[in-house]
Amino acid sequence: MRQSWRVERGSSLPDVTVVVVNYRGADDTTTCLRALFGELDYPADKLQVVVVDNASGDGGAARVRAAAPAAEVVEAPANLGFAGGCNLGVEHARGSVVAFLNNDARPHRAWLREAVRVLRAEPAVGAVASKVLDWEGRDVDFVDGGLTWFGMGYKRHAGEPDDGTHDTPRDVLFGTGSALVVRTSVFRELGGFDERFFMFYEDVDLGWRMNLRGWRVRYEPKSLTFHRHHASMSRIDSSRELYLLERNALAALYKNFSDETLAKALPAALALVVRRATARGELDATQLEITRRPADPEDDRAPVPVPRQALAGFLAIDQFVELLPSLAESRKAEQAARRLTDADLLPLMRKAMEPAYPLPRYLAAHDVLVEVFGLEEVFGRPRRVLVITGDALSDRMAGPAIRAWNMADVLAGEHEVRLVTTNARCDPPEAPFPVARAVRHELVEHAEWADVVVLQGHVLENLGFLKEPGSTKIVVCDVYDPMHLELLEQGKDTTDEQRELDLVGVTRVIDNQMRRGDFFLCASERQRHFWLGHLTAIGRLTPSLYDNDPTTRSLLAEVPFGLSGKPPQRTGPGLRASLDLADSDKVVLWAGGVYSWFDPLTLVTAVDRLRARRADVRLVFLGMKHPNPEVPDMDIGVRTRALAARLELTGSHVFFNETWVPYQDRQNWLLDADAGVTTHFEHVETTFAFRTRVLDYLWAGLPIVTTDGDSFADLVRREGLGVVVRSEDPDALADALERVLYDEAFAAACTERIAVVRERFTWDNVLAPLVEFCRNPRPAADRLPGASPMVRNRPLGKLDKVQRDVQLVREYLTAGGPREVARRASGRVLKKLRRG
Known part of the structure; x- marks a missing residue:
């Protein structure tokens, strides 16, 4: 019943204002309006149509009023161009969505509804770029946009037959102004189209600026229109169009490229305009060489004819210089407001190094400029991803460091990655990416270098500039470790006052991450529920996010701990040789550390009871000393040793490896074991914990014995990977150990099922959400400037x-x-x- 209520009704649609600019094209305009009012599948009471007459002076405004009385006709005081005319129309807009439609275009009946559907479904989409075909619907006018390094935007695939290969929605750098649907609040936040452009590239510039601020522009092929291309320019010499294209490309480039990119691109772009002009006009560029002067001085002073096609380029540079003072102010605003880097937008530029003009002299100059100014380095730069952990990076690593290491390793396949630790211990094994330790000021330098920052634990507190309201860096928070729940157990040995202070401090750290992150990673479905509650409580779960993604996975993704895709291979001695155990001994391995939230005491008791009937049972603790020197020894370790000694198990049935097995050698110990075990108490920390080292049991194919209550217990029970027992029940635990160690048929069946399940937990698989996000990193939708719900205005x-x-x-x-x-x-x- 509830699902049926979600059927889209007219009352749930936002008000839309359609802006049509008319300049001496009343016949085309009335044809366009006839389609808008008579054929468009959108509620009439939610549709406002504003026609801006750009001082046509031919009686066109009156003709439009007579032909379409429902349209609101606004007469401009002068010809404001397409950009200015559209902006004037938006001044009269009442809709929370504004749509721009060329007067020489006609919409498909679903044009507006399909575009609005995308805006409602995807809160981070600021504009929808419609699919545009020619008037007959046979050939492509717009299905994708490209941008060259010298600032020229172009329509990819224009003129090609519409053969169905462009019917997949995608993100684009810009849409064509001939059919573009935008959130009104975003359009106004950006100041609308740049009126200095007059016409041409104002849509490129708008989409470019929108993307830089973190808003997506989404191409939607079901939002379809048909266009008589350049009907309004048919009576004007093409040199005027070339002039605007050259000038506006320089203006867009100057406003929107970063300082680093602009320093190389602008000089080369200016030089290329000149070469484009001389090549287009077929000018002899050597005619003024001193060695070529004629004998007669009068002939030397004779005027040199310059074709208008060439003159357009020279005048474009001249007028670009005239615009520089005002463009410089705009540049300051755009650079201050940007959320994404040039590297982030490179995929949307499509083929940034494409020369664009097939003129031999021009192509030769293009290649020279690209090489001399090092433009391949700028426009071929990979995205920069910084992974930061607070854990020790060495050959002996704990869970957080292992997780950060593998994130860096997987991401390095596509991006330029650095792995940095704030821990004093940093002596890592060899890696295919840079690894470093950083103190606070060095950490800031690393973060400024990066396009995307992936962080864990307390790291954000060392990067105060990321928490400032104006911070534009893309931040991924890995919250797979609920530190405050962990602290409730870990701090039991301290005073109540200290525990209270510690808990308040850690909770504040987590709150800061929850408020700042653009994307969050957790380790299990249980954790997703926990963190979703936190995000909801601080207002991050907005109606628009929910409408777009009821699962919230676009903001909060499940990324479990992973394991190597390569099966473990023995590289040296394992636990049997190290602890002098016989090949016939039955070994159950505790593969992680011994911490306060675990229950090794019940396990030791269970082994004591099992040895009465199975004398060859052995329990091995992989590591008692945490590899991170900042993690103190916990009382539970002392108590476990004491219990094993009191029961006379130490050195005969229970063995403690007092250090920590190097990460690269752990497979040797795992391969010597017959089963893996983890036991814990029943409390909140257990409910939301993710026992990372248990995955090593899956990796090595070891049947698992685990206490009930955490997500791994659910997995073991559901997939038949071992035995799940009640907490603090030594008899049940002893029986479970006996079954996995001595029931060969049962153990073999567990191992067979583990071989299937473990493929789901390889690092390449579990990190897929992070990999996908880093391919197209964006600020969270609720952190975008100009974000506003689409609402009714009546x-x-x-x-x-x-x-x-x-x-x-x-x-x-x-x-x-x-x-x-x-x-x-x-x-x-x-x-x-x-x-x-």
């Missing part, structure tokens, strides 16, 4: 109110039956009486 009508009341009655019936309906209805009557 009171509810009678039909809207009826539909609302019907839905409320359904909800009340579901909640409490007819009595609840009667109670609610009487309450509404009383409210009206009080108001009266």
Whole structure:
């Protein structure tokens, strides 16, 4: 029943303003309006059509009013161009969505509805770029946009037959102004189209700026229009178009490239304009060489003819210089507001190094400029990803460091990656990416270098500039370790006052991450529920995010701990040789550290009871001393040793490896074991924990014995990977150990099922959400400037109110039956009486 309520009704659609600019094209404009009012599948009461007449001077405004009385005609005081005309139209817009449509275009009936659907479904999309075909619907006008390093935007695949290969939605750098649908709040936040462009590239510039600020531009092929290309320019010499294209490309480039990119691109782009002009006009570029002067001085002073096609380039540079003072102010604003780097947008540029003009002299100059200015390095630069951990990076690593290491390793296949630790210990094994230790000021330098920062634990507190409201860096928070829950157990040996202070401090650290992150990683479905509650409590779960993604996985993704895709291979002695155990001994391995939230005491007791009937049982603790020197020894380790000694198990049935097996050697110990075990108490930390070293049991194919209560217990039970027992039950635990160690058929069946399950946990597989995010990193939708819900701008009508009341009655019936309906209805009557 509830799902049926979600069917889209007219009342749920936002108000839309369609802006059409007319300049001496009243016949085309009336054809366009006829389609808007007569064929468009969008509620008429939600559609405002504004026609801006750009001082046509031919009576066109009156003709449009007569032909389309429902349109609001605004007469501009002068010809403001396409950019200025559109901006004037938006000044009169009442819709929370504004759509731009060329007057020589006609929309498909689903044009607007499909574009609005995308805006409603994807809160980070600031604009929808419509698919545009020629008037007959045969050839492509716009399906994708490209941008060259010298600032020229172009329509990819224009003129090609529409053969169905462009019917997949995708993110683009810009859409064509001939059919573009934008969130009104975003358009206004960006200041609209740049009116200095007059026409051409104002749509490229708008999309470029939108993307730099973190908003996506989404190409939607179901939002379809048909266009008579350049109908308004057919009576104007093409040199004027070339002039605007050259000038506006330089202006867009100057405003939007970063300082680093601009320093190389602008000089080369200016030189290329000149070469494009001389090649286009077929000018002899050597005609003024001193060695070529004619004998007669009068002939030397004769005018040199310059074709208009060439003159356009020279005049474009001249007028670009005239615009520089105002462009410089715009550049300051755009650079201050940007959220993404040039590298982030390189995929959207498509083929940034494409020369664009097939003229031999021009192509030769293009290649020279690219090489001399090192433009391949700039526009071929990979994305920079910084992974930061607070854990020790060495040949002996704990869970957080192992996780950070593998994140860096997987991401390095596509990006330029650095792995940095704030820990004093940093003597890592050889890596295919740079690894470094950084103190606070060095950490800031690393973060400034990066396009994307992936961090764990307390790291954000060392990067205060990332927490500032204006921070534009893309931040991924790995919250797979609920530190505050862990601290409740870890701090039991301290005073109540200290525990309280520590908990407040850690909770504040987590709050800061929750408020700042653009993307979050957790380790299990249970953790997703936990962190979702946190995000909801601080206001990060917005209606627009929920409408787009009811699972919230676009903000909070499940990334379990992983394991190597390569099966373990023996490289040296394992636990049997190191501890002098016989090949016939039955060994159960505890593969991680011994911490306060674990229950090794029940395990030791269980081994004591099992040895009475199985004398060859052996329990091995892989490492008692944490590899991170900042992690103190915990009382549980002392108590475990004491219990094993009191029961006379130490050195005979229970063995403690006092150091820590190097990460690269752990497979040798795993391969010597017959089963893996993990036991813990029943408390909140267990509920949301992810026992990272348990994955090593899957990697080595070891049947698992685990206490109930955590996500791994659910996995073991569901997939039949071993035995799950109640907490603090030594007899049940002893029976479980006996089964996995001595029931060969049962153990073999567990191992067979583990071989299937472990493929799901390889690092390449589990890190897929992070890999996908880093391919197209974006700020979280609620952190974008100009974010605003799409709302109605008029009171509810009678039909809207009826539909609302019907839905409320359904909800009340579901909640409490007819009595609840009667109670609610009487309450509404009383409210009206009080108001009266």
